[in-house]
Amino acid sequence: MKHAVVTFLIPLSILYSGCTIEHDKNAKDMSREIIKIVTTTGMIADAAKIVGGTRVNVTGLMGPGVDPHLYKASAGDVTRLSEADIIFYNGLHLEAKLGELLEEMQSRTETIAVSRSINRNLLVSPPSFKGNYDPHIWFDVTLWIQAVETIRDALNMLDPSNNKIYTENASEYIRELQDLHTYVLNRSAEIPPQHRVLITAHDAFNYFGKQYGFKVMGLQGISTEAEAGTSDVQRLADFIAENRIPAIFVESSIPRRTIQALQLAVASRGFNVEIGGELFSDAMGNAGTFEGTFIGMVTHNINTIVDALKNKVPRYGTNNSYSIRFASNCSAC
Numbered sequence: 423m424k425h426a427v428v429t430f431l432i433p434l435s436i437l438y439s440g441c442t443i444e445h446d447k448n449a450k451d452m453s454r455e456i457i458k459i460v461t462t463t464g465m466i467a468d469a470a471k472i473v474g475g476t477r478v479n480v481t482g483l484m485g486p487g488v489d490p491h492l493y494k495a496s497a498g499d500v501t502r503l504s505e506a507d508i509i510f511y512n513g514l515h516l517e518a519k520l521g522e523l524l525e526e527m528q529s530r531t532e533t534i535a536v537s538r539s540i541n542r543n544l545l546v547s548p549p550s551f552k553g554n555y556d557p558h559i560w561f562d563v564t565l566w567i568q569a570v571e572t573i574r575d576a577l578n579m580l581d582p583s584n585n586k587i588y589t590e591n592a593s594e595y596i597r598e599l600q601d602l603h604t605y606v607l608n609r610s611a612e613i614p615p616q617h618r619v620l621i622t623a624h625d626a627f628n629y630f631g632k633q634y635g636f637k638v639m640g641l642q643g644i645s646t647e648a649e650a651g652t653s654d655v656q657r658l659a660d661f662i663a664e665n666r667i668p669a670i671f672v673e674s675s676i677p678r679r680t681i682q683a684l685q686l687a688v689a690s691r692g693f694n695v696e697i698g699g700e701l702f703s704d705a706m707g708n709a710g711t712f713e714g715t716f717i718g719m720v721t722h723n724i725n726t727i728v729d730a731l732k733n734k735v736p737r738y739g740t741n742n743s744y745s746i747r748f749a750s751n752c753s754a755c
C-alpha cells in the first residue's frame with residue numbers, strides 16, 4: 423500500500439512542479455524587457471522577428487544551408503537555449519537530434535512547437551516515415567499561417583501588456599502570407615495538372631504537392647538521416663526516363679551530388695533530364711537576400727519550379743498522350 427502511494431505521488435509532484443514553473447514564468451513581467459527568443463530553423467526565426475518586431479531579439483540556431491534533420495546542438499547552442507525567454511521549434515521530429523535537449527528545456531523555459539496547433543487531419547503521414555507525421559509544414563503556406571498564429575499566441579501569453587503589437591504584426595504578416603499563397607496557386611496553374619511533377623533530393627515537398635497539385639518524389643525519404651541507396655537512384659531514373667520528366671531539382675541543404683548521380687543515371691538510359699535549379703527546402707537563403715526570408719524562399723522555389731517545367735513537357739511527347747505513370751512503391755504519390 424505504501425509503495426502504491428509513493429508511485430502515485432511521483433507523477434503528481436512532477437505535474438505540480440511543472441505548473442509552478444509555468445506560473446512563475448507567466449508571473450514575470452516582460453513588458454519592459456526585450457524578449458530573448460531562440461528558434462531552430464530560419465523560417466521560424468523569420469516569423470518570430472516579424473511578429474515580435476522591436477520587442478524581441480531572435481537567434482535562429484540553423485543558418486542557410488543547414489539540414490535540420492541532422493543538426494546537433496553545439497555547446498554555444500545549449501547556452502543560448504538556456505538563456506532564452508522562449509524557444510520555438512518546428513516539432514514533428516524535424517529536429518531529430520535535438521529531441522532530448524528540447525524536452526529538457528521544456529521543464530524550465532517556454533518551449534513551443536510551432537506545429538502544435540495544426541489539426542492532425544491536415545498532416546500527412548507517409549508510410550516511409552515510420553508512423554510519424556511529415557514535418558515539412560512550411561511549404562503549404564496555409565499551414566504556415568497557423569504556425570505564425572501559434573507564435574503570436576505564445577508571445578501574447580508571455581507578454582500580455584504588449585498584445586496589441588504582436589496581434590497587429592501577425593495580422594499584417596498573415597495578409598502577406600495569404601497573398602503569397604495566391605501567388606503560388608497562380609504560378610502553379612501555369613502548368614497543366616498532369617505535367618506538375620516535382621523531383622527533388624529528399625521528400626520535403628509533400629505538403630507543397632498536396633496544396634498546389636504537384637506529384638512529388640524525393641530521392642531520399644522524409645528525413646535525410648538515411649542516405650539514398652543505389653536502388654532508389656535506379657528506380658527514380660527509370661521513372662524519369664520512362665515519363666520524360668524535363669527537370670529535377672537540387673536543394674540548398676542537401677549535397678548536390680545526390681541529384682547529380684540521378685541525372686547521370688537518367689543519361690545512361692538515353693534521356694537528358696535538366697537540373698532545373700536550386701530550391702530552398704529545409705533552410706532559407708543567405709541573410710540579407712530576398713531568399714533569406716520565408717516569403718522570398720517560397721517565391722524563389724515556385725518561380726524556379728514553374729520556369730523549369732513550363733512549356734518543356736510537350737518537347738518530349740505529344741500533348742495528348744503524355745501522362746504520368748507513377749512507380750507503385752512511390753510513398754508520396
Ligand SMILES: [Zn+2]
Pocket residue numbers: 491558624625626644645646704
Ligand atoms: Zn527535410
